[in-house]
């Protein structure tokens with residue numbers, strides 16, 4: 001699976017966790033002081049100071065860039081339990097139930113659609129159950145309170161759910177606009193750079209194949225730009241079918257890149273030759289007359305000191321060697 005980091009269109013869950021931790025820390029400190037000093041509720045006060053300390057720890061870790069997913073789970077679980085406990089032990093008129101209404105937003109923002117839905121469902125059921133058993137008050141009628149709480153909670157839940165579905169769709173669209181080539185549907189140059197950075201850390205051995213269609217200008221001049229475009233799409237399909245990797249990119253124009261990880265120099269040449277032959281044997285447009293194509297391929301092998309531009313330049317030099325030597329060949 002690609003380890004690429006996508007560009008974020010909004011606040012990331014890590015960033016949201018950091019500021020939510022700070023908020024939870026401050027709120028629990030305030031409630032701790034109120035319960036200890038004014039209300040004399042030492043049990044719930046002790047729970048709140050524990051949540052405050054843990055959320056302070058989460059904020060500290062996130063600020064240092066040491067966020068771990070378990071921090072979010074533990075933080076929201078302890079906050080949820082502390083809210084449920086407050087609902088259970090404090091007088092209902094104190095209004096601890098209102099805090100339950102904030103939870104769906106926090107769950108969806110931190111955990112996404114599926115887990116956000118599950119956590120929110122668990123809370124509405126647990127809170128309604130707790131309210132139902134709090135029949136020790138004359139002020140609240142349990143059924144009416146449950147009814148109102150559940151309706152308000154579900155309205156907020158629904159809005160959070162719809163918002164999260166919309167956010168995910170927008171995010172996927174932005175990712176494809178940012179990282180996909182809109183003509184061929186291959187990945188684009190931004191994706192190539194991001195993948196290079198991710199792979200560079202994880203793989204010692206990497207080869208770059210740069211593939212350039214020979215005399216592509218003649219295709220455009222002879223058949224028109226539209227046919228040129230469909231030829232580029234067909235070339236992209238042929239590349240995808242001829243090689244067993246997802247790391248295929250359109251660099252721009254009639255240039256394509258393939259990244260190959262953890263193979264020998266000989267194997268990289270063998271794969272490049274396979275691609276070259278697949279293009280040579282293919283027919284790229286057959287409406288009026290068949291269009292035959294060839295490609296030239298340059299290969300570079302990653303060196304420890306290589307940055308992205310060095311790696312690309314090395315492959316480019318080999319490509320120009322292939323062009324100089326007569327095209328339709330592989331140079332490594």
Ligand SMILES: Nc1nc2c(ncn2[C@@H]2O[C@H](COP(=O)(O)OP(=O)(O)OP(=O)(O)O)[C@@H](O)[C@H]2O)c(=O)[nH]1
Nearest residue numbers: 212213214215216217218220225228229252253254
């Ligand atoms: N149809 C189409 N043509 C493009 C696109 N991008 C670049 N081109 C064309 O690709 C052609 C590239 O031409 P050149 O750089 O001269 O290269 P070439 O004709 O392939 O010749 P060699 O690479 O030297 O073999 C130009 O005519 C560009 O207009 C595109 O998205 N669609």
